[in-house]
Amino acid sequence: MRVLVAEDDALSRLLLSSTLEGMGHTPVVVGDGRKAWEAYRAAPAPIVLTDWIMPGIGGLDLCRMIRAEARSAYTYVILITVLEGKGRYLEGMDAGADDLLTKPVDPDQLGARLRVAERILGLQRELRRLEALLPICAHCRRVRDGDARLARENLIARRVPIGRGTCAVCSGPGALAAADAAAPTGGRA
Amino acid sequence: MNWSRAVALPAGVWRRYVELSEADPGLARDILGLYLGQTTKQLEACARAIETGDGAALRLSAHTIRGASLNIGAEAMGDLAWRVERLADEGALEQATLALTTLVERYAVLEPVLAAFLEAEEPCR
Numbered sequence: 001m002r003v004l005v006a007e008d009d010a011l012s013r014l015l016l017s018s019t020l021e022g023m024g025h026t027p028v029v030v031g032d033g034r035k036a037w038e039a040y041r042a043a044p045a046p047i048v049l050t051d052w053i054m055p056g057i058g059g060l061d062l063c064r065m066i067r068a069e070a071r072s073a074y075t076y077v078i079l080i081t082v083l084e085g086k087g088r089y090l091e092g093m094d095a096g097a098d099d100l101l102t103k104p105v106d107p108d109q110l111g112a113r114l115r116v117a118e119r120i121l122g123l124q125r126e127l128r129r130l131e132a133l134l135p136i137c138a139h140c141r142r143v144r145d146g147d148a149r150l151a152r153e154n155l156i157a158r159r160v161p162i163g164r165g166t167c168a169v170c171s172g173p174g175a176l177a178a179a180d181a182a183a184p185t186g187g188r189a
Numbered sequence: 190m191n192w193s194r195a196v197a198l199p200a201g202v203w204r205r206y207v208e209l210s211e212a213d214p215g216l217a218r219d220i221l222g223l224y225l226g227q228t229t230k231q232l233e234a235c236a237r238a239i240e241t242g243d244g245a246a247l248r249l250s251a252h253t254i255r256g257a258s259l260n261i262g263a264e265a266m267g268d269l270a271w272r273v274e275r276l277a278d279e280g281a282l283e284q285a286t287l288a289l290t291t292l293v294e295r296y297a298v299l300e301p302v303l304a305a306f307l308e309a310e311e312p313c314r
Contacts, residue, residue, distance in 0.1 A: 011223045011257045015209075018216050053252050082256050082267075104205070104260045107212065 001118060004045035005029045006036035006062060007080070008054040012103065016049060016080075019107045023114065033057025037065055044075060047117050052081035052092070060095040067096035074124040076117040080105060140170050197302050205262030221307055224261050225300060228254055232293055235273065239286050247285060248277035254292070269295055 003025045007013045013029050020027040028045060030036045033054045040048065048066065050059040057065070059079050066075050078099045079092045092100045098120070099113050198206070209217035231250045238247035255270035269292040276285035 009253050009256050009260075010227055011220060011260050014216070014219060014223060015260060018213060022212065051256075053249065055249060082252070082259060082271075103256050104262075 001047060001114075002026045002028060002043075002045045003047045003049055003114075004036060004039055006031075006033055006048070006050040006054065006059070008032050008051060012051070012080075012105075016105065016110075019105070019110060020049075022107075023111055025114070033059065033062045036062055040066060040075075041069075044069075044071060044073065046073065046075060046121050047114065048075055048077045050077065050079060052079055052083055052088075059097075060092065063092075063095040063097050072128065074121060076121055078113060078117070198306055199263060199265070199299070199302075201262035201264045202299075202303070203262070205260075218307060218310065220261060221303055224257055224263075225303055225307075228257060228266075228296060229300070231257075232289075232296060235289050235292075238277075239282060239289065242282060244277045244280055244282060244285075247282070247289075248274050251277060251289075251292075263299060266292070266295055266299060 003020055005013065005016050005020070005027050007016060007029070008031055010031075013031070017027040017029045025047075028039055028043075030039055033050070034056050036048070036050060037057060039045075048062070050062050052059040059081070063077050063079065066077060076099075077097045078101055079095075079097045080101050080103060081088065081092075082103045084102060089100055098117070101110060101113065206217050206221065209220060231254045234250040235247055235254075238244070238250060251270045251274035255267050255274060258264070258266035258270055269288065272288040273285050273292055276282075276288055
């Protein structure tokens, strides 16, 4: 998976990129928050690993900027810091980070956190896939058009028993006529 | 492995070196080499920041030294750098200057040990 790494310390950059490559990921490594933001805008990475304190745009600001960006795909952000304590953790989470790692980064811990990130990103993708499936007609399995909602409301008004998500064709004029004829009161509500 | 040189290394640095070597022998050497080069420059940047009274720059350089020191297992250096960083953050530049002196002294002990270790250590191929 592509991982954007924002870290001003060359030594940490080398360690992180080497560790990530060893895990089979593709690190995109930059030296400060501004370059990270530019790289993210140019090609958003699904996972961002960012140092907390950097010159210019720090990790917290970068995190807030990523969260403010309207994107359909979720970005999993992990903050890396030598700063410790509950307050720092909460500050990071409030800025929109998903996780926090302390330096020196333990490769096993990093690997575990990235597996969690991949799981969450996978669930996000699945959720979007399922959302995309919702407009499919329950009867003909075709994608419903914009009239489907209106057609369904007409059927409901005529007390026609329908499944959820019927398309305009399946609940079209023919269906309405059949419903009207079958209804004991003439069909009209 | 040159064990006589290794013995001189601080325990934390040695542990970290072994840990990194197990993952990638070349990487461990590169990391130590990089540490020597960049820490010298960062200490110079700290001294410049104090001269110009730039607390933010002092904090950032001390922070980098701290992170890098922890990355190589040099915990004492990391702790001393943390002190400078904290004092710079508080705007106590006079105290930060004293703390920086201690940090420089500590590095003056560590630097030749690391350099000698790297020189004696055969690059792994």
